[in-house]
Amino acid sequence: TRKVLIDCDPGIDDALALMLAHGSPEVELLAVTVCGGNQTLEKVTRNALCLADALGLDGIPVAAGADRPLVREPLTARDIHGDTGLGLVELPEPRYAPDRRHAVEVIARTVLDAQPGEITLIATGPLTNLALAIRQYPEIVGRVREVVLMGGGVATGNVTPVAEFNVAVDPEAARAVFTAGWPVTMVGLDTTHQSLATPEVEARFAGLGTRPGEIAVGLIRSYRHAYRHNQAFTDPPCHDPVAVARVIAPEFVGVRRAPVDVELHGELTAGQTVVDLRGLEPEECPTAVSTELDHAGFWDLVVDAVRALGEP
Numbered sequence: 001t002r003k004v005l006i007d008c009d010p011g012i013d014d015a016l017a018l019m020l021a022h023g024s025p026e027v028e029l030l031a032v033t034v035c036g037g038n039q040t041l042e043k044v045t046r047n048a049l050c051l052a053d054a055l056g057l058d059g060i061p062v063a064a065g066a067d068r069p070l071v072r073e074p075l076t077a078r079d080i081h082g083d084t085g086l087g088l089v090e091l092p093e094p095r096y097a098p099d100r101r102h103a104v105e106v107i108a109r110t111v112l113d114a115q116p117g118e119i120t121l122i123a124t125g126p127l128t129n130l131a132l133a134i135r136q137y138p139e140i141v142g143r144v145r146e147v148v149l150m151g152g153g154v155a156t157g158n159v160t161p162v163a164e165f166n167v168a169v170d171p172e173a174a175r176a177v178f179t180a181g182w183p184v185t186m187v188g189l190d191t192t193h194q195s196l197a198t199p200e201v202e203a204r205f206a207g208l209g210t211r212p213g214e215i216a217v218g219l220i221r222s223y224r225h226a227y228r229h230n231q232a233f234t235d236p237p238c239h240d241p242v243a244v245a246r247v248i249a250p251e252f253v254g255v256r257r258a259p260v261d262v263e264l265h266g267e268l269t270a271g272q273t274v275v276d277l278r279g280l281e282p283e284e285c286p287t288a289v290s291t292e293l294d295h296a297g298f299w300d301l302v303v304d305a306v307r308a309l310g311e312p
């Protein structure tokens with residue numbers, strides 16, 4: 001099993017990412033850290049704690065981190081994730097006790113207390129916590145097996161024509177993460193826009209007859225509602241679990257090595273991930289970008305994981 005930490009901003013699709021990770025025997029979820037993003041830090045932390053209760057994360061630390069980007073003003077995605085950050089899904093007041101340490105400390109301790117090369121960091125929100133962790137504990141860079149993040153895109157954006165939300169919120173942090181020298185796999189919009197939650201997918205979750213299945217249905221309906229006026233999508237894309245799927249079943253999320261950097265100053269292009277696809281895949285390049293998704297294989301993984309989380 002791969003040992004993973006998830007840094008997230010739940011977030012409708014972050015919630016599905018947590019479900020996929022915790023419900024899959026191929027990975028062991030060691031810690032959850034939270035970063036302000038889709039909603040304020042306070043709200044996304046609350047959501048993480050509610051989900052910890054609902055998914056039975058018992059004993060897994062859930063720690064809050066950065067409440068704002070390194071340099072820029074905070075930006076939320078209320079239009080997609082709603083006032084609470086979990087769309088139309090209402091969960092009871094959390095009983096789960098947050099870990100009182102800062103997320104950065106939890107990230108560093110998780111990496112440094114494990115064997116070198118043992119921990120995979122999965123990021124599904126803005127990269128502020130990871131960037132702070134690199135600065136405060138540079139020794140983690142050489143000890144992480146891999147960073148797999150949902151963010152960016154090879155030739156597409158969502159906040160702007162070329163900038164994706166997680167990178168656009170904190171481009172300085174994203175640049176620090178992409179250029180640190182550790183292995184980074186970018187699971188970007190080109191791929192996550194293929195992860196459409198069709199009515200058939202929703203029906204499979206409904207058919208589970210479990211509380212986690214019901215939550216998954218609520219999350220997908222929320223996403224469908226948020227995308228209802230978006231002509232580009234027949235069904236809503238579920239970005240974040242694709243990054244988790246890359247760790248669980250790499251055969252379902254194809255990647256290629258390529259240098260990645262982040263545009264910080266462009267008048268029209270700030271927050272764009274600049275991916276160098278010229279030439280062959282450079283052998284020594286530590287970064288890779290996703291290129292394709294096996295839609296059926298991906299949703300099988302998520303449905304199996306959600307099934308494993310609850311009794312009918």
Ligand code: BDR
Pocket residue numbers: 011012013014038077080124125150158164165166239240
């Ligand atoms: C990303 O932005 C957020 O709104 C989602 O949770 C996902 O992580 C997609 O651009």
Ligand code: CA
Pocket residue numbers: 008009010011013014038124125240
């Ligand atoms: Ca997210």
